[in-house]
Each structure stands twice: as C-alpha cells, then as structure tokens.
Amino acid sequence: MDSNSEPLISPPVTRFAPSPSGHLHVGGARTALFCWAFAKGRGGKFVIRIEDTDQKRSSDAASVGFLKDLEWLGIRWDEGPVYNAPDGSAVGGGPHGPYFQSERLDLYNHHIQRLLDAGSAYEAWDSAEELEAFRKDSLARKEAFRYRFRGEPTAEERAKFAAEGRIPVVRFRSALVAVTIPDEVLGHTVLPAGEVDDFVIRKKDGFPTYHFAVVVDDEFMCVTHVFRAQEHFTNTAKHVLLQDALGFRRPIYGHLSIIKNPDDSKMSKRDKDKVLRKAVKEQGLSAPPANTVTHEEWSSWLASDNVQLSLDGAIALATALQVVLPEINVDDFRRSGYLPEVICNFLALNGWSPGHDIEKFDNAFLKERFGLDRVLKTPAKFDRVKLLAFNTDAMNAMAHDDFVTRCRAHAVIFRPEFLARLNAEQFKLLMLATKERSKTLDEPFKSNAFLLESDESLPFKDDKSVRKALGIGATLEAGAKSGLDHLRAMHSILAACAWEHDALEHAAMEYANVHAGGKIGSVAQPLRIAASGATVSPPIWDTLLLVGKAGTLRRLERCIEWAEALR
Numbered sequence: 001m002d003s004n005s006e007p008l009i010s011p012p013v014t015r016f017a018p019s020p021s022g023h024l025h026v027g028g029a030r031t032a033l034f035c036w037a038f039a040k041g042r043g044g045k046f047v048i049r050i051e052d053t054d055q056k057r058s059s060d061a062a063s064v065g066f067l068k069d070l071e072w073l074g075i076r077w078d079e080g081p082v083y084n085a086p087d088g089s090a091v092g093g094g095p096h097g098p099y100f101q102s103e104r105l106d107l108y109n110h111h112i113q114r115l116l117d118a119g120s121a122y123e124a125w126d127s128a129e130e131l132e133a134f135r136k137d138s139l140a141r142k143e144a145f146r147y148r149f150r151g152e153p154t155a156e157e158r159a160k161f162a163a164e165g166r167i168p169v170v171r172f173r174s175a176l177v178a179v180t181i182p183d184e185v186l187g188h189t190v191l192p193a194g195e196v197d198d199f200v201i202r203k204k205d206g207f208p209t210y211h212f213a214v215v216v217d218d219e220f221m222c223v224t225h226v227f228r229a230q231e232h233f234t235n236t237a238k239h240v241l242l243q244d245a246l247g248f249r250r251p252i253y254g255h256l257s258i259i260k261n262p263d264d265s266k267m268s269k270r271d272k273d274k275v276l277r278k279a280v281k282e283q284g285l286s287a288p289p290a291n292t293v294t295h296e297e298w299s300s301w302l303a304s305d306n307v308q309l310s311l312d313g314a315i316a317l318a319t320a321l322q323v324v325l326p327e328i329n330v331d332d333f334r335r336s337g338y339l340p341e342v343i344c345n346f347l348a349l350n351g352w353s354p355g356h357d358i359e360k361f362d363n364a365f366l367k368e369r370f371g372l373d374r375v376l377k378t379p380a381k382f383d384r385v386k387l388l389a390f391n392t393d394a395m396n397a398m399a400h401d402d403f404v405t406r407c408r409a410h411a412v413i414f415r416p417e418f419l420a421r422l423n424a425e426q427f428k429l430l431m432l433a434t435k436e437r438s439k440t441l442d443e444p445f446k447s448n449a450f451l452l453e454s455d456e457s458l459p460f461k462d463d464k465s466v467r468k469a470l471g472i473g474a475t476l477e478a479g480a481k482s483g484l485d486h487l488r489a490m491h492s493i494l495a496a497c498a499w500e501h502d503a504l505e506h507a508a509m510e511y512a513n514v515h516a517g518g519k520i521g522s523v524a525q526p527l528r529i530a531a532s533g534a535t536v537s538p539p540i541w542d543t544l545l546l547v548g549k550a551g552t553l554r555r556l557e558r559c560i561e562w563a564e565a566l567r
C-alpha cells in the first residue's frame with residue numbers, strides 16, 4: 001500500500017515531533033500542549049514521534065529527556081515511544097510505530113524509490129566544492145541559489161564519481177508551480193512558481209532529510225492536523241509538493257509564533273551563557289572557580305560567544321558566581337521549583353487566549369476550550385514576573401500535606417542532600433515552616449542551605465544586622481547584656497533543655513524575662529545567627545529543632561568565638 005486509504009477526517013490526530021538535540025524548550029512544550037489539547041478536546045489522538053534523522057545532533061538521552069519533560073507537564077501521548085512514567089504506568093506504543101524515524105528507513109526508501117521510478121526524484125552527485133561554486137555563481141548574478149536538475153550523468157561519469165568516492169544524494173524534482181502554503185493560524189500564502197528548489201530528500205548517509213521523513217510519517221501516522229513552530233512555515237511548501245507527488249493526503253496546518261523575551265530577543269539557551277559571561281566579566285575572573293568547568297572548556301567558552309557551556313557546567317558556574325540562570329527549557333523551570341500545572345497554564349496564555357479575561361485555568365479547561373481561532377499570530381512575550389506570581393498563588397493555595405508531598409518529590413530529584421540530612425518529621429517541619437514565604441518548590445531548600453553546612457564550618461555573616469543583634473561594637477548601658485552575652489548564657493540553658501518546641505520556648509522566655517526585659521527577640525535573634533549563620537531562618541525554635549541539640553550547641557560555641565574575635 002503506497003498511502004493510507006482512510007480519509008483524514010475527525011476525530012483529529014495531532015503529533016509533536018521533536019528533534020532530540022537538546023532539552024525541551026518552552027516553545028516546544030507549548031507546541032506539544034496545543035497539539036495535545038486540540039486532539040484530546042475533540043476525542044482524537046496525540047502522537048509523539050522522535051525525529052532523529054540528523055544523526056549528528058540526536059541522542060537517546062535527549063529523547064528520554066523530552067518524554068520525561070512532557071510526562072511531567074501532564075502531556076500524555078496516545079501513540080509514540082514507550083515511556084515508563086514514575087507512577088508505574090506505561091505511556092506510548094501504538095499501531096503506527098516505530099516512532100523513532102531512525103527505525104523507519106525501509107519505509108522512507110520505498111517511497112523515495114517510487115519518486116525515482118516516476119522521475120520525480122533523481123540522484124545528484126555534486127561535490128561540496130561544486131555546490132559552493134554554484135552558490136557563488138548565483139550570488140554574483142544577485143540571484144537566490146536554487147538547485148535544479150543538471151542533466152543525467154552518463155554511465156562513465158557515474159563510474160568516475162563512484163571511483164572518486166562520491167556518494168549521491170537524492171533530490172526531489174520540485175514542480176515549477178505556484179504553491180499555496182496552507183495555514184489556519186496566519187492565513188494561507190501563495191508562493192510563486194519556482195521558489196522551491198530541488199531539495200535533497202535522501203542524504204549521503206542514507207537517511208532521509210527532515211522534509212521527506214515528516215511527509216511520509218504524517219501520512220502513515222494518519223496525522224490530520226500539523227501545528228508547529230513558525231520557522232517551518234516555508235518548509236510546508238516543500239511538504240505540500242511532496243504530498244502531491246506521492247499521492248498523500250494533506251493535513252491541516254497551523255504555524256505558531258515564537259515566544260520571546262520581554263526585550264524582544266529570542267528566548268534561547270544562549271541566554272544562560274550571556275548571564276554567566278556578564279558575571280565573569282563583572283567579577284573579573286581569569287580562571288574557572290574550583291569544581292566548575294575545566295580550564296579548556298573555560299577558555300574555549302570565553303573565546304567565542306558561539307560556544308555554549310554544558311548544562312552541568314553552567315549550573316556549577318552559576319552556583320560559584322552566585323548568579324541565577326534564566327530558565328529556558330522545561331527542565332530548568334522544574335529545577336527552579338515551578339509547578340507543572342502553572343507552566344502549562346502560563347505557556348498556553350503565551351500564544352492563546354480563552355477570552356473573557358480568564359487567565360487561570362488547568363489542562364482540562366484548555367482541552368475543553370482550545371481552538372485555532374484564538375491562537376495569537378504575533379510572538380508572545382514571556383513575562384517571568386507574572387509566571388512567578390502565578391506560581392506563588394498556586395503554592396499558597398496548596399494544602400499543607402500536598403505541599404510537603406510535592407516538596408519531597410522535588411527534593412528526590414534536585415535536593416537529595418536535604419533528604420539525607422533530615423528525617424521525615426524534620427523534613428515536614430522545615431517545609432511547613434517555609435511554606436508561607438515560598439514562591440517555588442525549591443525555595444524551602446534554597447533558603448535553608450545552612451542546614452547542610454557542617455557544624456564545624458558554618459560561616460557567620462558579618463554584616464550590620466548581625467553585628468547589631470550580637471552587640472558588636474555597641475556601648476552598653478551599665479548592667480545591660482549584649483546579644484553575645486545572651487548567647488553565652490543560653491548555651492548552658494539549652495544544654496540542659498529538652499529538645500522540644502515548647503520546652504525551648506519556655507526556657508528562653510524565662511531567661512528573657514529576667515535578663516532581657518522580657519524581649520524574647522533580643523535572645524532569639526542571636527540564637528538564630530548562631531544556628532543559621534545569618535538573621536533570616538524559619539521560626540527560631542523550629543530552626544533549633546532542625547539543627548539538632550548537639551549541632552546547635554556546637555554552632556553557639558563557634559559563633560561566640562567568632563564574635564569575640566570581631567570585637
């Protein structure tokens with residue numbers, strides 16, 4: 001069978017077809033979300049296909065990463081690569097597989113042969129140098145270079161080329177006709193005859209090009225609607241010509257505008273390198289900080305703006321330089337502690353509007369309401385401040401237990417050191433103590449790094465508020481006690497105290513009533529500095545419970561010593 005006989009009618013079949021050459025960008029995630037919502041809201045199917053025909057750029061790890069990110073967002077596919085979700089369920093599979101293009105070569109070759117037999121495609125033996133010369137020639141004539149059939153080589157020429165080690169590509173003989181690029185979002189556009197060149201459909205490595213594989217797969221996976229990034233708009237002309245030559249059905253197309261930064265620049269993974277380069281310059285660093293990147297990586301990265309650091313390298317460097325990397329990929333937002341339902345909501349708003357001033361909604365609502373009529377034609381601007389506000393609202397609305405469970409799930413992946421450090425009760429205590437001021441799931445961890453420090457090396461922050469709380473440099477009235485004095489006294493009181501919230505509070509209150517005029521804050525704040533190294537931490541008695549008795553006492557001793565040396 002050379003094409004499917006089923007007509008392309010409802011229920012719709014959409015697909016998301018990532019090239020696994022990195023991480024899932026938010027733009028890609030939005031495309032997937034729209035494809036999913038369109039199909040699922042109409043009783044149809046959502047398919048995932050991995051476009052790995054560019055062998056140099058594809059990797060298995062990247063494919064799995066894409067699937068993991070989609071699953072995390074709650075975007076599940078009816079057909080596609082099999083993926084075992086963390087909840088134990090399996091997603092994917094289906095009757096039109098395999099869903100990796102690299103495993104479908106026979107199918108592509110069969111249809112390339114059909115085109116060759118029909119004279120709609122031909123082998124082209126040009127070397128890279130020859131192609132370059134053609135290009136220069138066109139340039140000299142101020143014409144766009146469009147490859148056209150250059151005549152059939154003779155048997156001798158073929159033999160000569162083969163002897164030279166040349167391998168032919170297969171090119172599609174594009175019909176010299178005006179092509180209508182169908183687009184239900186931007187409107188149809190007619191491309192004048194002759195704009196599409198004789199593009200390559202099979203590369204020297206035997207793999208089909210993206211254009212060919214996509215057309216074959218959309219046909220055999222019965223795809224009815226193709227929604228993809230606007231950068232593919234002109235590619236669609238090629239796909240239409242191929243469909244006509246192959247006798248394939250034509251899906252409905254919709255091209256989606258890109259997502260931009262508020263300053264109008266493209267939201268690109270290079271933004272991370274930009275932030276890091278700026279910090280390196282500002283901090284005047286001439287060598288990579290310890291445990292970040294190698295000297296080689298560092299110099300090649302600094303030598304050219306086109307070189308990007310690996311994700312691990314960028315994270316390590318950002319930590320060392322104390323800068324926050326802009327989130328670009330789905331995984332970045334996950335690491336930063338954003339909720340998947342908030343990301344979906346926000347992404348949908350960046351390119352679609354439900355109308356009636358509705359801004360907050362879930363995927364069920366999106367599925368119900370999504371249609372092409374309200375997809376925006378112009379690029380959306382990604383407003384991080386608004387995203388954080390959405391996330392904060394969702395975090396505040398979360399029930400306590402839910403919050404703890406979700407923080408734990410976050411910690412399992414991104415903050416395992418906290419799980420190793422805290423028992424279940426302490427973990428819950430920390431989460432609930434931090435809940436109110438947490439805008440992301442990562443905040444309880446990010447703002448409580450003092451818990452991971454060793455009691456022997458916790459650094460104490462030397463700033464104005466710390467000095468004030470400890471009474472360093474202050475002249476005291478006769479008989480008055482400084483924060484440092486309170487610390488000395490509290491050491492023995494705490495040493496004799498049961499390590500429970502009420503007992504700690506009671507002991508400190510009793511002391512404060514006698515020695516601090518009843519001002520518990522004058523006692524609590526020095527204790528906080530000693531236990532956490534600075535003036536901000538969870539409520540004081542929780543902080544002490546989390547640090548533990550032995551740890552608190554040791555930290556107090558070290559803080560006293562440190563403060564005495566400052567005086």
Ligand code: GLU
Pocket residue numbers: 016017018019051214227228229232
């Ligand atoms: N593999 C293409 C990409 O990652 C998608 C092509 C398509 O959706 O047709 O941009």
